[in-house]
Amino acid sequence: MTGSMVNISKRWGYHGLDALKKASPGYLMLMGAFALLALAGVAVGLHGMVTGYHYVYGVSREISWGILISAYVFCVVTSTGLCIISSIGHVFGGEAFMPIAKRAVFMSIIFMLGGFCIIFFDIENPFRMAIYNVISPNLSSNMWWMGTLYGAYLVFMIIEYYFLLEQNHSLSRLMGFFGLVVGIAAHSNLGAVFGMLHGRPFWYGPYLPIYFIFSAAMSGGCAIMFVSTLAWKINPEIMNQRMERSIKAVCQVTIFLISTIMFFTIWKIVTGMVSHDKSLVIMALVNGDYAINFWCFEIFLGMVLPLFLLLRSRGNNFNMIMWATGLMMIGIFFMRYDIVIPGQMISVYHSLGVEEALDTIKYTPSFHEIMAALSGLAVICFAYFAGEKMLNGHQLEKHEIVPEGGYICPGCGAIHFMEEGETEEDAMKRHHKIW
Amino acid sequence: MNFPKIDLNKLKNEGTESVTVKERRNFLKLGFAITGVYASGKILSLSSVLNDVAYASGGADFVEKYPYNPHYSMVIRQSLCIDCEKCVEACNKTNHVPEYGYRTRILTRKYQGQLDKKVEFIPVLCNHCNDAPCVRACPTKATYKDAVTGIVRMESKKCIGCKTCMLACPYDARYFSAERHAIDKCDFCWDERLSKGETQTGCSSACPTGARTFGNLTDPENIVFKLVHQLEESVWVLRPEDGTKPNIFYMKGNMVSVDNILKGQKFIYTDPAKS
Numbered sequence: 001m002t003g004s005m006v007n008i009s010k011r012w013g014y015h016g017l018d019a020l021k022k023a024s025p026g027y028l029m030l031m032g033a034f035a036l037l038a039l040a041g042v043a044v045g046l047h048g049m050v051t052g053y054h055y056v057y058g059v060s061r062e063i064s065w066g067i068l069i070s071a072y073v074f075c076v077v078t079s080t081g082l083c084i085i086s087s088i089g090h091v092f093g094g095e096a097f098m099p100i101a102k103r104a105v106f107m108s109i110i111f112m113l114g115g116f117c118i119i120f121f122d123i124e125n126p127f128r129m130a131i132y133n134v135i136s137p138n139l140s141s142n143m144w145w146m147g148t149l150y151g152a153y154l155v156f157m158i159i160e161y162y163f164l165l166e167q168n169h170s171l172s173r174l175m176g177f178f179g180l181v182v183g184i185a186a187h188s189n190l191g192a193v194f195g196m197l198h199g200r201p202f203w204y205g206p207y208l209p210i211y212f213i214f215s216a217a218m219s220g221g222c223a224i225m226f227v228s229t230l231a232w233k234i235n236p237e238i239m240n241q242r243m244e245r246s247i248k249a250v251c252q253v254t255i256f257l258i259s260t261i262m263f264f265t266i267w268k269i270v271t272g273m274v275s276h277d278k279s280l281v282i283m284a285l286v287n288g289d290y291a292i293n294f295w296c297f298e299i300f301l302g303m304v305l306p307l308f309l310l311l312r313s314r315g316n317n318f319n320m321i322m323w324a325t326g327l328m329m330i331g332i333f334f335m336r337y338d339i340v341i342p343g344q345m346i347s348v349y350h351s352l353g354v355e356e357a358l359d360t361i362k363y364t365p366s367f368h369e370i371m372a373a374l375s376g377l378a379v380i381c382f383a384y385f386a387g388e389k390m391l392n393g394h395q396l397e398k399h400e401i402v403p404e405g406g407y408i409c410p411g412c413g414a415i416h417f418m419e420e421g422e423t424e425e426d427a428m429k430r431h432h433k434i435w
Numbered sequence: 436m437n438f439p440k441i442d443l444n445k446l447k448n449e450g451t452e453s454v455t456v457k458e459r460r461n462f463l464k465l466g467f468a469i470t471g472v473y474a475s476g477k478i479l480s481l482s483s484v485l486n487d488v489a490y491a492s493g494g495a496d497f498v499e500k501y502p503y504n505p506h507y508s509m510v511i512r513q514s515l516c517i518d519c520e521k522c523v524e525a526c527n528k529t530n531h532v533p534e535y536g537y538r539t540r541i542l543t544r545k546y547q548g549q550l551d552k553k554v555e556f557i558p559v560l561c562n563h564c565n566d567a568p569c570v571r572a573c574p575t576k577a578t579y580k581d582a583v584t585g586i587v588r589m590e591s592k593k594c595i596g597c598k599t600c601m602l603a604c605p606y607d608a609r610y611f612s613a614e615r616h617a618i619d620k621c622d623f624c625w626d627e628r629l630s631k632g633e634t635q636t637g638c639s640s641a642c643p644t645g646a647r648t649f650g651n652l653t654d655p656e657n658i659v660f661k662l663v664h665q666l667e668e669s670v671w672v673l674r675p676e677d678g679t680k681p682n683i684f685y686m687k688g689n690m691v692s693v694d695n696i697l698k699g700q701k702f703i704y705t706d707p708a709k710s
Contacts, residue, residue: 052613054535061536061610064598124596125616132575132593143599144574198568198677199605348607352673354542354557 019389027234027385034382041375045121048368053124058366063344067365068122070337071373073190074219075115075380076150077212077336078329080187081220082108083157083180084213085250090164091176095406096249099242103231104224105161105176106391110383111223112154118376142192149186156182187216194343201277202343207268214260219332221254222306226325229318231388239318248315258307265299277351281342284360290342293334302331502565503585505651507623509560509639510662510670512688515646516541516556525641529627530619536610538621539638558647560638561608561621562673562681563587572603578618585682586625591617605677623649646688658697659684667692 020028048056059066086104089097120126129147138144156179163172191209198204228247232239272282285294309324347357365373406417418427518541526532526539539560546553567587569578577593578600580586594617601609601618612619623629624636633640639649650659663670668690672681686693 054611054613061601062607064601064611122597124598124611125594128593129575129595129597132577132595136575136577136593138571138574138576140571141574141599143572143597147574193572193599197572197603198679199674200602344602348605348674349542349559352542352544352557354544356540356542 015390017390020386023389027389031382031385034378034385038375038378038382041371041373041378042117044368045372045375048121048372053121053368056366056368058364058369060361060363062347062361063341063363065122065340065344066363067337067341067369067373068118070333070340071376072115072118072122073340074333074336075111075118075376076187076190077216078219078223078332079108079111079115080153080183080213081216081218082111082223083153083176083183083220084217085220085224085253087176087180088253089246090169091173091180094249096245099246100224100228100250102161102164103227104220105157105164106387107223107227107384109154109157109161110380110387112150112157113383114376114380116154116376117379118373121372121375142189142196146186146189146193149182149189153179153183153186184213187212194339199348200343201275202272202281202346203339208339211261211264211268214257214264215332215335218254218257218261219329221250221257222325222328222332224250225254225321226329227384229322229325232318233322234385234388244316247318247321251310251313251315251321255307255310258303258310262303262307265303277346280346280350280360284342284345285338289345289360289362290338293338297331297334298338300331301327302335303328306331501653503581503583504653505584506653506682507563507584507586507629508650508652508659508663508682508684509623509636510648510650510659510684510686510688511558512646512648512662512693513555513557513685514687514689515644516558517644517646518543518556519643521641521643522558522638522647525637526621526624529624529637530622531614532619533612533614536612536619538608538619557685558638559606559608559673560683561587561604562606562679562683563621563623565680565682566678568603568605568677568679569600569609572599574599578620581625584623584625584629586623587620588622588625589617589620591615594618605674605679606681652682661696662686662688662693665693665696 020031023031053059057066057068082104086097086101086108088094089099090101123129133144133147137148156175160172160175160179163169163175166172188209191212194200194203195205195208225247228238228243232243269282269286272278284290306324306328309320313320313324315321341363345360345363347361349357418424419430422430520541523537523539523541527537530538532538539558542557542559544555544557546555563586565580565585567578567580570580570587573579574597575593575595577591577595578587578589581588596611596617598611598618601611609618609620611617624633624638628635628637634650636647636649639647648658648662650657652659652663654660655664663684668686668688670684670686672684674681
């Protein structure tokens, strides 16, 4: 038993509970706080399940998807995004993106599991789901495809992660490819769950599936930078030159993606303003109930501030990147909330002009809902901090694909390429400009 | 069969002047039949009566085909509704609807500046759409279109409670029932009345003014058939833009012509000056 543990420790960089024992008391207290929060959230969620969600949740007949669905969307968007951005490296061979792969895939799995924790407390009969999703599938339902494909996605990601640990690069690449395809299919289906609801003009149309994919990539870039720079705070040793270059590359891609989402958002607002059906919702976002959510969180924290800070950081200033992406994660949460809730605020009978449907419908998350959503997020944080220690910063072993003709530089850890007739030393000197 | 041999090249062109109106109509009908068979045999059979009504008012001689038999439907004569809510009470009692939910309700529309009316009541319920968005959205087929009657029904044990159908429904006809552990909705009282041999739903039998008329759209003697198949008063559905092909029809229902049809007096002329 001990022998195999040593073996795993060597091959996978798995340091087990020993690594946790060595962690500082502050670190353990932080982990403990997240564990407590997760347990408290689960307890409150189970209490709600026993009492009946109807009595304790803020959702109603008209607004039947609340903060739990928003948090679920947040988690799975981030998970898919982590998969998309990391696949640039370990699936498509973008060398600069390779060092982030292991942490990204690990976090992708964790975010997905966190999302499942949250949806567990939203679905009224989660146990029936396991049975009837299999024996009574409705192939025309986006919800069915979304659930099924996300299940498959999780399986692919776990297998991929196993092969990454095993350093079986061809199989991890294959699984990564399947995971990416299934993940994108699943995620666009999540967009279509909203986008194919006729009666909801704010959601209806092809916009959301497309937006979700780009938004996922943006969230993924943001999350990778956040978890990597936070890991650097925890253990500065994880930053070698290859990681630095990787962060810089992710930073560039994320800047591009934030700009794309800004573009999407601008046109969503402008086109919505001239649409009779959507303008009420758009005005609630621009100048109404959701204005603080929209301007302060979605626009400022989610896009403008991170864009500015990431540009300022030039991809080198990790402190700045950490703050930018950390705040951006909060902004992104509100971005999801601003899609899910306002889409339901107009009654389907509003256009009929009846008294009952003149006003917009209000929703306030209840204590039970907030705690159940926090349980999933706390699970993610707990698993992240545990993973950083137990898996030794996801860094010990080389897990990246080294292209042919390349080698890992012992000095900086980056992949260098030798030219013909060149020795490794010459190549290193050339790369590092030591003449 | 023997066909006479005709050399088309030797035939004289008769021109179109000699074609009678009747022949033209027959030719057009033939065209409809062919497109019906080849282009949309299936689509046609799925199409709702709304399309057929449109055809009917277009003047084409068209025999309606309804996808279900009995094709249950409700025609709501809006002007007759007085908001007594007896239908809602009857529904709640018949179907054991909990106090936080409802299967049907009556909406109120207020007017200003009209001479005859200041307020109008609009009963709403599940529209039992032929192209139901809730049925498409349900991941586990817990809600389905009954193959015989066209009623959108629930198989409660399959409902996972994801609430997608509640949002998919453009008529707000669904709610989650904690007692049933499933989504609950109007089933035209199938479980409680129709399947036990009754012919009316709880709400339609409770309605004191006849605002709610329930029946079988395939039966020419049935009141809903008569109310839908007339030209004088317009018949509409709610949210036609969603393309759901609903089976709840609305009309004002206060014109003499409609009464005449219901009495079987089809072509009686009433002079407004005399009456």
